[in-house]
Amino acid sequence: MLEVFIFATLNGLVTGLLLFMLASGLTLIFSMMGILNFAHASFYMLGAYFAYSISLYFGFWTGLIFAPLIVGVLGALVERYGLRRVHQFGHVAELVFTFGMAFLIEEAVQLFWGPDTKNYQSPDLLDFPLFTLFGQEFPAYRGFMIGISVTIFIGLYYLLTRSRIGIIIQAAITHPHTVANLGHNVPFIFMTVFGVGTALAGIAGVIAGPILTTFPGMAVVLGSIVFVIVVIGGLGSLVGAFLASLLIGLLQSYAIASDVGVQDLLNLLGLEFDRNHPLTDLWTLTLPQIAPILPFLLLVLVLIFRPTGLMGKREQ
Amino acid sequence: MWICYLLVLLALPQFFDSILAISIFNQMAIAIVFALSYNMLLGQGGMLSFGHAVYFGLGGFLAVHALIMIESETMYFSIIYIPLVGAFFGLLAALFIGSFSTHKAGTVFAMISLGIGELVAASSLIFDSFFGGEAGVSGDRTFGPPVFGVEFFQDVEIYYLAAAWVFIATLFMYLFTQTPAGRMANAVRDNPERAEFVGYSARKIRYISFCASGFFAGIAGGLFALNYEFITEENLNAVTSGRVLLMAYIGGLGYFIGPIIGAVILTLMNSLLSNYSELWMLYLGIMFVLTVLFLPRGFAGFIMMHQIAWARGKLSSLVIPYLITGIPSLLFLMACVAMIEMSHTEEEAFHYLWMELNPSGIATWLITLFIACSSFYAVRLLLPQLNDTWDEVNTIPEKGNHE
Numbered sequence: 195m196l197e198v199f200i201f202a203t204l205n206g207l208v209t210g211l212l213l214f215m216l217a218s219g220l221t222l223i224f225s226m227m228g229i230l231n232f233a234h235a236s237f238y239m240l241g242a243y244f245a246y247s248i249s250l251y252f253g254f255w256t257g258l259i260f261a262p263l264i265v266g267v268l269g270a271l272v273e274r275y276g277l278r279r280v281h282q283f284g285h286v287a288e289l290v291f292t293f294g295m296a297f298l299i300e301e302a303v304q305l306f307w308g309p310d311t312k313n314y315q316s317p318d319l320l321d322f323p324l325f326t327l328f329g330q331e332f333p334a335y336r337g338f339m340i341g342i343s344v345t346i347f348i349g350l351y352y353l354l355t356r357s358r359i360g361i362i363i364q365a366a367i368t369h370p371h372t373v374a375n376l377g378h379n380v381p382f383i384f385m386t387v388f389g390v391g392t393a394l395a396g397i398a399g400v401i402a403g404p405i406l407t408t409f410p411g412m413a414v415v416l417g418s419i420v421f422v423i424v425v426i427g428g429l430g431s432l433v434g435a436f437l438a439s440l441l442i443g444l445l446q447s448y449a450i451a452s453d454v455g456v457q458d459l460l461n462l463l464g465l466e467f468d469r470n471h472p473l474t475d476l477w478t479l480t481l482p483q484i485a486p487i488l489p490f491l492l493l494v495l496v497l498i499f500r501p502t503g504l505m506g507k508r509e510q
Numbered sequence: 511m512w513i514c515y516l517l518v519l520l521a522l523p524q525f526f527d528s529i530l531a532i533s534i535f536n537q538m539a540i541a542i543v544f545a546l547s548y549n550m551l552l553g554q555g556g557m558l559s560f561g562h563a564v565y566f567g568l569g570g571f572l573a574v575h576a577l578i579m580i581e582s583e584t585m586y587f588s589i590i591y592i593p594l595v596g597a598f599f600g601l602l603a604a605l606f607i608g609s610f611s612t613h614k615a616g617t618v619f620a621m622i623s624l625g626i627g628e629l630v631a632a633s634s635l636i637f638d639s640f641f642g643g644e645a646g647v648s649g650d651r652t653f654g655p656p657v658f659g660v661e662f663f664q665d666v667e668i669y670y671l672a673a674a675w676v677f678i679a680t681l682f683m684y685l686f687t688q689t690p691a692g693r694m695a696n697a698v699r700d701n702p703e704r705a706e707f708v709g710y711s712a713r714k715i716r717y718i719s720f721c722a723s724g725f726f727a728g729i730a731g732g733l734f735a736l737n738y739e740f741i742t743e744e745n746l747n748a749v750t751s752g753r754v755l756l757m758a759y760i761g762g763l764g765y766f767i768g769p770i771i772g773a774v775i776l777t778l779m780n781s782l783l784s785n786y787s788e789l790w791m792l793y794l795g796i797m798f799v800l801t802v803l804f805l806p807r808g809f810a811g812f813i814m815m816h817q818i819a820w821a822r823g824k825l826s827s828l829v830i831p832y833l834i835t836g837i838p839s840l841l842f843l844m845a846c847v848a849m850i851e852m853s854h855t856e857e858e859a860f861h862y863l864w865m866e867l868n869p870s871g872i873a874t875w876l877i878t879l880f881i882a883c884s885s886f887y888a889v890r891l892l893l894p895q896l897n898d899t900w901d902e903v904n905t906i907p908e909k910g911n912h913e
Contacts, residue, residue: 230617276803283806286558289620290759291802293560297752298795305792305854418628418748425621479636487632493625498610501618 197328202451203444208336210443211343212402216416217423217435218346219394222354225430226367226387228285229277232292235417236299237392241265241399242408243307246314254317262396269392273385296413304410316404339401346394347436354432363387422493428503437504442489449485512681519673523666530781532665536737538777539672540730543679545757545769547726552755553763554687555719556699557612558620561627562727562754567746568603568630569596569728571641573735577649589651593675593732600728601721608720612713615702624748631747646742649735665737672733679729684766686722695719756794760801762808771809789854793847824903831896838888845882849875 220234244264245257272295280291316335323331354360366373366383374380406412423442427434496503522535544566551557573596579585611622634641641647652663686692694715697705702712735741744750753776761772776794783790805812819825852875 230620276799279803280806285616286552286556287802287806289558289617290755291799293752293755294795294799294802297756298792298799301789301792301795305789305850414748418624421621421624429617483636487629487636490625490629490632494622494629497618497622497625501614 197330198451200327201330202447204332204336205451206444206447207440208339208443209447210440211340212398212405213416213419213423213443214436214439215343215346215398215401216395216420217427217439218350218432219391219398220420221424221427221430221432221435222350222394223388223391224424225432226363226391227384229288229292230421230424230429231388231391232289232417233272233295233299234292234392234395235413235420236296237265237269237395238399238402238416239303239410239413240268240299241396242314242403242412243303243312243399244396245400245403246312246408247307249314254315258397258400261400262393265396265399266389266393269395270385270389272392273388277388278381278385296417300410300413307410309410311407311409314403314408335404339405342397342401346397347432351432419489422489425493426496426503431503434504442492445488445492446485449481449488452481454481515680516677519677520670522673523669527666529665532669534777534781535669536665536672537781538774539669539676540733540737541757541773541777542676542770543733544727544730544754545761545773546680546683546766547723547730548754548758549763549766549769550683550686550695550719550723550726552758553765553768554692554699555615555695555716555723557615557623557716557720559623559751560620560748560755561623561625561630561751562723563746563748563750564607564627564630565600565603565724565727566731566734566750566754567634567741567743569600569731570735570741570745571647571731572596572599573732574647574649574739574741575640577651577653577735577739578647581650581653589736590671592651592736593729596730596732596735597725597728600731601725603728604721604724608717608724612716612720615699615712615716627746627748627751631743634743634746641743644743646740646744648740651736651739668737672737675729675733679726680770683722683726687766691715691718756798760798760808762810762812762814764807765810765814768808768810775809787851789850792850819903822903828899828903831892831899835889835892835896838885838892841885842882842889845878845885848878849882852878 216235216238219237220231223229223231223234241261245254245261248257248260276291276295277288280287322334325332354363362373362378363383366378366380370380373383403412406415419442423438424435426441427436427438523532526532526535544562547565548559548562551559551562573592576585576592576595577589580587580589607626611619611626635643651668694705694710695718697708698710698712698715705712705715731741731745734745757772757776758769759772760775761770762768779790779794783793787793801808807814816825816828819828
């Protein structure tokens with residue numbers, strides 16, 4: 195029992211921190227520009243694919259550095275020539291535009307890389323067990339993921355709240371005209387922020403590619419979960435996103451590891467139902483079965499009862 | 511106007527009577543109702559939904575179950591009422607979901623709809639007995655009592671039934687926009703605060719549009735069930751929700767006729783373009799992004815832009831500038847498509863329009879690239895001219911005698 199619990203915790207931690215890498219970029223973009231970037235997971239997918247192509251010739255580590263850079267530049271271009279134009283039509287148009295980009299990127303990936311799964315491997319350097327617990331090995335690559343994600347969290351947090359750049363960025367959100375009058379190029383700041391946000395998604399893609407497999411559907415798989423995290427954490431709150439990713443990661447991992455269901459609950463209450471009952475699916479429901487829908491259930495509940503999320507600011 | 515619409519609906523199978531054409535018309539009929547119901551939400555009510563397929567799908571599922579019940583003779587009524595069954599269930603779902611999701615419009619609403627959409631799609635895979643898992647459920651439409659001797663064995667018969675329903679649904683949706691509730695929905699979309707000051711509850715208004723929209727989406731779902739006789743999880747997941755958003759947006763939000771145009775364009779692309787190219791989804795994506803960027807009000811908005819010129823009788827002076835810029839833009843598009851297709855194809859020689867291109871020859875690539883670049887440059891050169899003419903046509907000369 196303890197063994198299962200510890201491994202579920204470790205797995206949940208890895209998933210949660212991976213989700214945080216994605217969510218950090220999304221929440222950064224939202225807090226700066228007020229745009230919920232639907233195409234965020236698509237940039238994550240692009241990161242994985244670029245890293246795969248680079249790793250074929252130069253190895254994993256070169257990919258880790260250059261793939262996020264390429265993705266970041268692409269993101270900046272999308273902001274400069276797409277979003278900035280759409281901005282005048284309002285928030286709905288922005289959301290719809292990023293939705294269209296997500297659609298387009300998925301199709302473009304299929305055009306250039308084909309519809310099949312790519313054999314993108316984690317580096318040999320990290321191909322050893324970090325430690326062994328209860329006879330099960332914990333791969334070093336997962337430790338590496340945890341390390342990168344925590345570094346991103348601490349780095350971003352300090353950059354935004356403690357550094358001069360962070361102060362200028364924060365000022366540009368609330369008082370864009372004043373910041374512009376002080377001689378800062380506000381549109382350029384926004385473009386950079388969008389570029390950095392997408393580059394963070396790119397890093398997540400490079401790192402997650404080998405574990406979660408690199409295929410054209412990988413954006414769809416994670417896309418909506420990342421939204422869930424950003425909304426639950428409170429739109430635009432980095433700390434909230436961090437907590438929410440851990441929460442979702444652990445929740446899913448525990449749900450999958452457990453083997454209780456409605457049946458057990460009914461047994462506890464001393465009730466019994468016929469197998470042929472029309473609602474038999476409901477009685478035989480188990481927790482691992484509903485693990486995939488838990489995040490969305492949580493999302494809907496949070497939006498109804500606490501629309502600002504865990505750490506969100508009160509609306510003006 | 512409405513009589514024309516009815517006549518077109520009735521006359522279509524007379525002119526195009528191949529099996530393919532009929533099946534395309536059926537798809538169109540479903541898409542039109544669905545897209546119109548979506549426009550009710552986004553275009554008229556200002557609520558961006560990423561989970562509209564839920565009402566379409568749930569309505570469809572119940573309609574198929576109704577078909578099964580007719581088959582097993584637990585219920586006895588003619589299948590022409592099946593869309594009503596779907597509509598009823600769509601309405602029920604909307605009544606329930608709307609009761610908590612319509613508090614706010616904008617991003618919060620969009621996120622709730624996304625969450626609900628994912629929730630329903632994922633649960634439909636869990637509850638096998640109702641949704642039939644990945645395989646879906648299927649029924650048979652030929653068991654109900656015949657209507658005027660028609661037993662609905664053929665698609666044409668279904669088409670006429672669908673056409674009747676499309677006409678009724680369109681008429682009612684149009685009438686809805688004319689009711690006080692429909693008018694207030696526009697007011698709430700544009701300025702909820704003011705609407706509240708006038709004494710209306712913005713939430714209640716949104717709730718009404720939301721339920722009406724769910725109702726008509728259910729009709730579309732019922733039509734889908736009748737046409738295909740089966741329905742799967744795919745019909746209530748994010749893919750279908752995304753497609754209806756594309757239809758409404760490309761056609762033109764806010765204009766009543768917009769979603770109809772969008773539905774027709776998308777269905778045609780879906781069924782005709784996919785014969786020519788595997789990459790039609792890519793073109794669809796490009797078209798969508800370009801529409802969002804350059805035609806924020808869609809195709810219908812583009813047509814409506816010419817109203818002033820039309821009223822002033824100067825539309826003809828726009829024809830020549832349109833042609834002059836249109837030809838190089840068309841060339842540019844064709845060259846781009848050629849390059850995309852050439853990079854994708856695996857055949858040695860490859861047919862494009864009436865030409866035969868050699869995708870491995872460098873010369874072919876250089877020529878297409880040259881055509882693309884030069885035509886793009888030409889468009890850039892000619893665009894200011896078009897803009898000037900446009901301004902000239904659209905500025906109403908000042909009269910001079912202000913009093």
